[in-house]
Amino acid sequence: MGVIDRYAELLPVSEKTPRITLGEGSTPLVHLKNISETLEIELWAKLEGCNPSGSFKDRGMVMAVAKALEDGAKALVCASTGNTSASAAAYAAAAGVPCYVLLPAGKVALGKLAQALMYGATVIAVNGNFDRALEMACEAAEEKGFAIVNSVNPYRLWGQRSGAFEICETLGSAPDWHAIPVGNAGNISAYWAGYKQYKELGKIDKLPRMMGFQAAGAAPLVTGEPCPNPETVATAIRIGNPVSANLAKEAVAQSGGAFNSVTDEEILAAQLMLSSKNGIFAEPASCAPLAGLLKLKKEGKLPKGIRVVMILTGNGLKDPDTAMSQVGRPVEIGDSLEELLEVMKA
Ligand code: AN7
Numbered sequence: 001m002g003v004i005d006r007y008a009e010l011l012p013v014s015e016k017t018p019r020i021t022l023g024e025g026s027t028p029l030v031h032l033k034n035i036s037e038t039l040e041i042e043l044w045a046k047l048e049g050c051n052p053s054g055s056f057k058d059r060g061m062v063m064a065v066a067k068a069l070e071d072g073a074k075a076l077v078c079a080s081t082g083n084t085s086a087s088a089a090a091y092a093a094a095a096g097v098p099c100y101v102l103l104p105a106g107k108v109a110l111g112k113l114a115q116a117l118m119y120g121a122t123v124i125a126v127n128g129n130f131d132r133a134l135e136m137a138c139e140a141a142e143e144k145g146f147a148i149v150n151s152v153n154p155y156r157l158w159g160q161r162s163g164a165f166e167i168c169e170t171l172g173s174a175p176d177w178h179a180i181p182v183g184n185a186g187n188i189s190a191y192w193a194g195y196k197q198y199k200e201l202g203k204i205d206k207l208p209r210m211m212g213f214q215a216a217g218a219a220p221l222v223t224g225e226p227c228p229n230p231e232t233v234a235t236a237i238r239i240g241n242p243v244s245a246n247l248a249k250e251a252v253a254q255s256g257g258a259f260n261s262v263t264d265e266e267i268l269a270a271q272l273m274l275s276s277k278n279g280i281f282a283e284p285a286s287c288a289p290l291a292g293l294l295k296l297k298k299e300g301k302l303p304k305g306i307r308v309v310m311i312l313t314g315n316g317l318k319d320p321d322t323a324m325s326q327v328g329r330p331v332e333i334g335d336s337l338e339e340l341l342e343v344m345k346a
Contacts (some may be wrong), residue, residue, distance in 0.1 A: 001026070003059050003162045004066060010165065010197065011063065011158050018069050022094060024051050024058035025162050029170045029309070034277055035290070039297050042307040044175065046167060049282055049315030053115060056163065056187060056313045057087035061149060063159030065091040068147035075100060075146040079126075079133035081183065081236050082112030083314055088149050089119035100146070102126050102133040107235050109283065109319035129230060131241045134184075151186030152243055160187055164194025167309055174198070174208045176306040179289035181313055182212040182221060182259065183237035185248035191311070192251035208309075210257035212248060213288040219261040221248060233264040233322060236285035236314060266291040268326055271316070281316030281323075 002021025004013055028047045036043045048056035065088070068076060075098040078088045085101035085108075092099030101116050105125035116123050126133040134150060141148040151157060168174055174195050180188050188210055198204045214222055218230035218238050227240035242248065252259060262270075267284050270291035275281045289310040296302040316323060333339040 003062050003159055007162050007165060010161075012155070013063075013066070016070055017066050020066050020069070020091065020095060021062060022052040022058065022090060024062050026166065027051060027163075029167060030280070032278055032280075035273070039293055039302060040304045041293075041302065042305070043293070044171070044307070044309045045280060046163065046309060046311050047280065048163070048311060048313050049286070049317075053083070053087045053090045054111075054315035054318055055083040055087065056160065056311065057083045058090070059162050060151065060156035060159035060186070060190065061087040061091050063155040064147070064149040064153045065095055067155045068149065069095055069097070071147070073097065073147035075144070076149050077137050077141040077144075077146045078102070078149045079130060079137040080108075080150075081130050081238055082108040082318070083236055084150060085121065085123070086112050086115035086119070086318075089116045089121035092121060093119045098122070100124065100140075102137045104128065104130050104133055104238070107238060109235055110321055111318035130239050131230075134243070150243070151184055157186055157190040157193065157244075160190030161194030161197060163187075163311065164191045165198060168195070168198050168204050171307070171309075174204050174206060175309040176208060176303075177211050177257075177308040178208040179211045179213065179293060179308055179310040181234075181237055181285045181288040181311070182214050182248060183218075183239040183242065183285065185212075185221065185242035185244035187311070187313065188212050188251055189244045189247035192247075192255065207255055210251045210255040211289070211292070212252060212257070212259045213292040214259060214261045215267065215285075215288060216261045216263045219259075221245060221259045222261040232267075234267050234283075234285040234288060235319070236283060237288065260292045260296070262288050262291040262295060266295060268322075270294060271323075272326055274312075275316065280312065282312040283314040283316050283319050284322055286312040286314050
């Protein structure tokens with residue numbers, strides 16, 4: 001069951017809303033035993049890379065596209081650091097509507113670009129950063145009367161609340177800390193709204209601290225100032241002027257949480273640890289929270305024994321270039337058994 005059917009009663013849908021789905025949501029929540037021991041906490045990972053287009057964006061996109069179809073939209077438009085475009089293009093293909101995606105030229109991971117092209121969107125590389133591409137997308141959508149499906153579209157955040165609902169259902173409560181990467185700041189805002197909605201409904205009795213993690217080179221919510229030239233290896237969160245900055249600040253302030261930044265080196269080390277020691281391959285942006293938890297532990301700022309859920313927002317397969325720059329190459333041999341046995345030292 002997709003997000004709309006599973007949570008129809010909690011979302012702004014009516015009988016007129018098309019019940020589209022690509023099977024998004026209901027992603028695994030996995031207890032990470034090894035890293036829990038290292039960090040002396042109870043750490044869980046929500047595997048959002050298991051969504052149909054490989055990222056959390058599908059939860060909100062299914063809602064945004066359903067509402068756009070309900071309103072008779074002729075086409076969809078978005079700007080994206082990659083995952084929003086992959087998701088929009090997928091749902092547009094399934095719905096049979098044209099989709100225009102604006103990407104910062106040369107700054108989108110290969111897998112995401114391949115997805116948008118394969119799903120048949122019109123892909124436009126803008127020689128500017130994401131923040132500028134988003135302004136252009138909004139203006140063009142207005143001009144043409146097309147549906148903008150970035151998180152300026154409120155239905156995106158509605159659908160993304162479903163991640164919080166699922167966590168509460170699986171754990172029976174909210175975690176102590178909710179650790180999440182922050183780019184355009186929609187997801188942290190959506191999760192906070194979702195937890196609050198569940199508390200108001202009496203389904204949970206406490207709320208988590210919202211802990212947002214940004215890349216040091218693109219950390220406007222940590223510095224308190226927009227960042228005119230964002231730069232980070234985690235291209236998904238290479239965003240300098242987050243659209244949902246105010247909602248995110250509110251989430252952090254109301255929950256007693258915090259924003260922290262981590263360097264590219266810390267992000268890549270966390271990514272490698274997660275894959276090589278725990279069997280979970282997440283894209284660089286998704287590993288900012290783990291990098292942050294490791295850093296807070298080192299600084300003595302991670303309380304012992306707390307339950308933490310981190311959101312692994314996107315699949316590692318989306319960015320093969322960054323992964324390959326971190327690891328060795330295959331051991332190449334001829335076709336003899338001797339050579340093979342020589343390699344098998346274990
Ligand atoms: C893997 O695709 O903004 O703070 O255009 O792809 O809600 O923006 C992606 C963002 C985290 C940050 N992790 O979430 C886009 C885009 C991954 C992401 C984020 C993104 P927000």
